[in-house]
Amino acid sequence: MTPIARGVLLAVAAAASFGATTPIVQRLAEGSGPAATAALLYAGAAGFALLPHRREAEVRLDRTWWPRVLGVGLSGAFVAPIALAAGLARTHGTTASLLLNLEAVFTVILGAVFWHEPVGRRVALAVAVIACGGALVGLEQGGDGGTTWLGPLLIAVATLAWATDNALSRTLSDLDPGDVVAAKGTVGVVASLVVAALTGAVWPRLPSALGIVVCGALGFGASLRLYLRAQRVLGSARTGSVFAVAPFLGALVAVLLGAPIGGWFTLAGGVAMGVGVWLHLGEDHDHEHVHEVLEHEHPHRHDDGHHDDHTHESPVIGEHSHAHTHGARTHGHAHGEDLHHRHHG
Helix, strand or coil: CCHHHHHHHEEEHHHHHHHHHHHHHHHHCCCHHHHHHHHHHHHHHHHHHHHCCCCCCCCCCCCCCCHHHHHHHHHHHHHHHHHHHHHHHCCCCCHHHHHHCHHHHHHHHHHHHHHCCCCHHHHHHHHHHHHHHHHHHHCCCCCCCCCCCCCCCCHHHHHHHHHHHHCCCCCHCCHHHHHHHHHHHHHHHHHHHHHHHHCCCCCHHHHHHHHHHHHHHHHHHHHHHHHHHHHHHHHHHHHHHHHHHHHHHHHHHHHCCCCCCCCCHHHHHHHHHHHHHHHCCCCCCEEEEEEEEEEEEEEEEECCCCCCCCCCCCCCCCCCCEEEEEEEEEEEECCCCCCCCCCCC
């Protein structure tokens, strides 16, 4: 399995966890304040991150990373879920799920601007097709009283905030994902609780609150851990692009829960977004490239084509982490935007 294929599968798994819970959160949070919903979601995410998991091969999060964690937490665990919760209250479930595809568009753009991640013709076409699909879905809203322009706009704000989170968290993806999720969730919970207290937010009843916490654990906690592992291989732009399969699963769950399917614009927009995702999944990035001498620490294997140049006194099998040095080399192979293949323009 190629590195890109492995990263794609991780990103699809993350998308499935997130996409399936979005329409369920919409049902459970009905009548609740957005800040209260956001606090419950990331309480579940942080709680999931605290569950025991394998750490031997991971680089632990330390205080030097906290400024970036704060930015990730405020954008992805505070602004985004509050905007999403407010948008879900004003948008049909199917429409809301499809509009989440805009995160892929924003993520690719930010990845190219801030990290100089390469965007070829295929990726650019995919972004354009997904954006057109989002526009078609938006054009149909506002005519039935169930959805207004404000709902889709708030969801678009949420996707932009999550795209910002994706760009900021690229360097965090090489650290222990459990540590990152717990830290990010803590920032989101604290910030949301402050807003909820200041605004007198309405909290859901206990059964609904517990359901939202569970959705947060699966749709945000488990999903983010998978997302960060995918981001190690694919980079922020391509992981965000593949993650665009999430809205389609969310739309399906919304329909099964009784949400209207939508009119012709919504259906056409959904098809366009599906074509965009297909274009992303078919990408292959392979070229000859030069590696300079490099010293760093991150999870790795000795059979991945980049770590066969150092040995241990006792043989080590499988993934592990320690400080190591790479010699210069030139070669060509299929690769993503991982730690050894960061493009800088």
